[in-house]
Amino acid sequence: MNFRKIIGIRGWLLCAGLLLPAIGAFRGAAPEFLTLKKGTRIALIGNNLGSRMMNYGHFETEMQVRYPDSTLFIRNLCDGGDTPGFRPHASRFSPWAFPGAEKFQTELATNSESEGHFESPDQWLTRLKTDVIVAFFGYNESFGGKAGLANYKAELDAFVKWTLAQRYNGSTPPQLALVSPIAFEDLSDRYDLPNGKKENENLALYTQAMREVADENSRNGGRVLFVDAFNPSRQWYAASAEPLTIDGCQLNDEGYKKLSLLLADRIFGKVSPKAEAFRPLIHAAVMEKNWMWHNDYKIPNGVHAYGRRYNPFGPDNYPAEIQKIRELTAIRDTAIWLAARGEKLDLTVADKATTPLPPVKTNYNPEKNGSLTYLYGQDALSKLKVPPGYKIELFASEQEFPDLAKPMQMSFDGKGRLWVAVMPSYPHYKPGDAKPNDKILILEDTNNDGKADKQTVFADGLHLPLGFEIAKEGVYVSQGENLKLFTDTNGDDRADKVEILLSGFDDHDTHHNSHAFTTDPSGAIYSGEGVFLHTNVETPYGPVRATNGGFYRYSPQLRKLERTAQLSIPNPWGIAFDDWGQPFFAETSSPDVRWMLPGTVLPRYGEATHKSKQLVEEAHRVRPTSGLEFISSRHFPDEVQGDFLINNTIGFLGTKAHTLTDDGTGYRSRHRMDLVVSEDRNFRPVDMEFAPDGSLYLIDWHNILIGHMQHNARDPLRDHAHGRVYRVTYPARPLVQPAKIDGASIETLLDNLKLPEYRTRYRTRRELRGRNAAEVLAKLKPWTTGLDKTDPRYEHHLLEGLWVSWGMNRVDQNLLRQLLRAKDYRVRAAAVQVVRYTGHQVPDQAALLMQAARDDNSRVRLMAIVAASWIGKEKGLPILAEAAKKPLDDWMMPAHEAAVAHLNGQPVKRKKEITAVSNLRGTDLDLYTKGREIFAKEGYCITCHQADGQGLPASGFPPLAGTKWVTGNEERLIKLTLNGLMGPIEVGGKTYPGQVPMTPFGGLLKDDEIAAVLTYVRNSFGNQAPAILPEQVKKIRAATKTKTDFYTPEALLRQHPMEK
Helix, strand or coil: CCHHHHHHHHHHHHHHCCECCCCCCEECCEECCCCCECCCEEEEEECHHHHHHHHCCHHHHHHHHHCCCCCCEEEECCCCCCCCCECCCCCECCCECCCCHHHHCCHHHCCCCCCCECCCHHHHHHHCCCCEEEEECCHHHHCCCHHHHHHHHHHHHHHHHHHHCCCCCCCCCCEEEEECCCCCCCCCCCCCCCCCHHHHHHHHHHHHHHHHHHHHHHHCCCCEEEECCHHHHHHHHHHCCCCCECCCCCECHHHHHHHHHHHHHHHHCCCCCCCHHHHHHHHHHHHHHHHHHHHHHCCCCHHHHCCCCCCCCHHHHHHHHHHHHHHHHHHHHHHHHHHCCCCCCCHHHHHCCCCCCCCCCCCCCHHHHCCCCCCCHHHHHCCEECCCCCEEEEEEECCCCCCCCCEEEEEECCCCCEEEEECCCCCCCCCCCCCCCEEEEEEECCCCCCCCCEEEEEEEEECCCCCEEEECCEEEEEECCEEEEEECCCCCCCCCEEEEEEECCCCCCCCCCCEEEEECCCCCEEEEECCCCEEEEEECCEEEEEECCEEEEEECCCCEEEEEEEECCCCEEEEEECCCCCEEEEECCCCEEEECHHHCCCCECCECECCCCCCCCHHHCCCCEEEEEECCCCCCCHHHCCCEEEEEEECEEEEEEECCEEECCEEECCEEEEEEEECCCCCCEEEEEECCCCCEEEEECCCCCCCCCCCCCCCCCCCCCCCEEEEEECCCCCCCCCCCCCCCCHHHHHHHCCCCCHHHHHHHHHHHHCCCHHHHHHHHHHHHHCCCCCCCCHHHHHHHHHHHHHHCCCCCHHHHHHHCCCCCHHHHHHHHHHHHHCCCCCCCHHHHHHHHHCCCCHHHHHHHHHHHCCCCHHHHHHHHHHHCCCCCCCCCHHHHHHHHHHHCCCCCCCCCCCCCCCCCCHHHHHHHHHHHHHHCCCCCHHHHHCCCCCCEHHHCECCCCCCHHHHCCHHHHHHHHHHCECCCEEECCEEECCCCCECCCCCCCCHHHHHHHHHHHHCCCCCCCCCCCHHHHHHHHHHCCCCCCCECHHHHHHHCCCCC
16 A cells, blocks of 8 residues: 555545535524534543543544545543533643633632643644534533532533634634533442432433533524433443443443444434444554554653653654654554555554654763663672671562563562562653553562562553552552553463553653552552642542642542542652551652651642651651562561661662651651662662562662653663562571462461561452452451450451451441450551541441540541541531540641641641741842742752752752852852753762762753742852842853753863862
């Protein structure tokens, strides 16, 4: 097939604009059907109902089958959570779809600090030359009930009027179809889900409202078609023997087949399919096009292409990449049109005609910044140091297992096998490359020699699996905007079934996307999410909206997602639960480990809840951290039990151990030791977990380059091939005999819960959740009754029993009430957490929380405060009032304040900022004030140099306080700020290696902004020096415009010697 000829035919078809026969007739002012012509350009906009259509492809397939000669151009611009007026994007300053849309929102109008040059909805529709718009709205809004109905009609009406006044195709208003929500399917006999009665009452109201808005605008000459998907879907459910949704509100594959037929029939009229014989070929072509389109409109890591990280390197490659992905997508349009004629386009040949991408050069200088040589085997192992008594060994590497490239997360299963997620495609797919083939591997040591000798690929064809969690029903995996469940149905250890459970997670910055999975004692999956993101997930319980940093909790038993904490944290990489079920997290930039619980009050959109206290002592704060694990292994010394471990990947390369002890309501910590220290500058430990035998496993990302703002995302030195797994032991103590888990009897599994090792109990609870609930619960009662009451761990064993019943989604209410009055306050606190999440089963939930609010122990009361924020204003506020009758310490006060405010629908009152003292005046003071804001932006100065300007010496980031590098020669300071700095540098008598360079801000900040932030740092942290003026920056920028690489301290000092 001649590709150039195909493109020529395509152009002729589009230009000809021959009208198809009009389908249907007009009834009154409203169109009965919309009309099509050759080359009609159709855009889908709206919510998750439309967005998920991209994953199935049935609607476009149906349209191309029906109209094979029409060269229809179809693009899906839907996104989870979108409303007529509110359509946020992390790379766009405004979330509003049209002027005036903000007046229809209250909480959602909170500034979410998004920024970038991603096109607005209107700009996208204009660039696509849209003729027809199919709009999906009403589901998210329906959770506003009757009270929100009038506002929704007004918002929808404003959207319709604005849309019909546009000329997206350059000549005529768009034809518009409004599609109602589908009905809620009752699956309560299969899953613990809402039965849909209340939901359908509201959905019916909102469907009728949409009909009225369409009719009213049509009577006024607007010609708006309304499609009722609500009532037909109710009929589908009634007639189908199998579910048509996965959770009541999200259609499955069969459901989307029915919706596609409905849309094609109701919008364009019933037409017999002319290309039915080619349906499979067309569908395959549509899915291929959708994949490419997704990587344009929803480009993973778009922060580099459009957002905050666009400068300084984005201009070098992303305009070209975007152009190329659009060329690739256009080729696939042609492939669809050919498929409709029974022909198959050779994509490999066709893709060669696209524009080549420009080469990207590295800015890493090995002569000044270290060798590019990677170490292997014993050479690599010899660079790793552990304290006396410990031993570190290599378990697996990319040499033996080439698939072990860029490991990200790890977990042991009930058989003792190590599962590892690898992502060599990081940071994201590059147009023109082969499609990503990231994997989840299973590594085994079959001969017990401490080294892996067998690999199984559980899942491949993935793209950036930043988090996964093993369960008996399958493996939950983070996949960009989706949470997927991968299932092995035939027992061959390979996934052969995939289900998209939730959609709408933001992967605008891929290393911030939902990640670092772990579970609480019930089996609910916790994941972290970093800054710069705007997630909007539609669930059976309503939309879950989130901005910037925080955590999610997904309960598989209820198929329920919650934004369990929204905090001011740039990038949390590490979540762990202690022996008593309390959650902790590590964050990369503060940097620190914190107790998550106080920040888990009901969040408010766009507002960060107080994140509680730092636990790591100042002298041992390093960044960026990744991975968090508590020591719980009889193989390790007694004195370290209960310590937490954190990894670090810049400056200090290794793993630190810190103590954790109770301190009143909360905790305190001190550094105990550096468990692992590497002299190999490519060592990047990112995750760890204790194995069934009590040894500690550690995975190494292993990359010479690290950092997002210092090097181009496409820098050729970014590694895509290396990865290692290490094993740490303490040979003087015997390894733990692995407990029998997989296939063990229920009695054996219950007895496992008395073992000291947390991870053994973790995996045991996972196994029990996969067993028959009735059988487990029947044996749980005699097990708890038969426990030795003199055992020092008796109440903890009972707590494990409670957790088992919670995990089976049938909480033992007698045991719950018993433990709410336990002697150990840690048990009482854990029981309150169970009450928080089991209100659907515990009828007196509020009364039990009121009891906890009166507890003598402040931690128990804090648990009640947090739980009360989630049960509604009527029940929650009295509990909060009761808790306030006793003293609220500084662990409790922020949580209580936020809970009261959020239950009243109000933001937390901001504390008045203390004005910084400065001797500057006039325009110099203005620069200082502006500079303070720039300094504090995440990813800029504060991330490495910290809020106090003291840097992080333990991690290799120098201070800004008291150094002539800051207060000395102005030209030198401006130069290093414009072009960045790389290489060893001496500050305050200490030498810093400078392997990770200082970000070049020349492309990020304007002259006045650089002048402002430099003025700020020269007059803060005890510094005092003259202001830097924009004119100075402009002059030096012009003089150095030909310099494209980093400065080195050595070179700068030759030009501008350090002052004495």
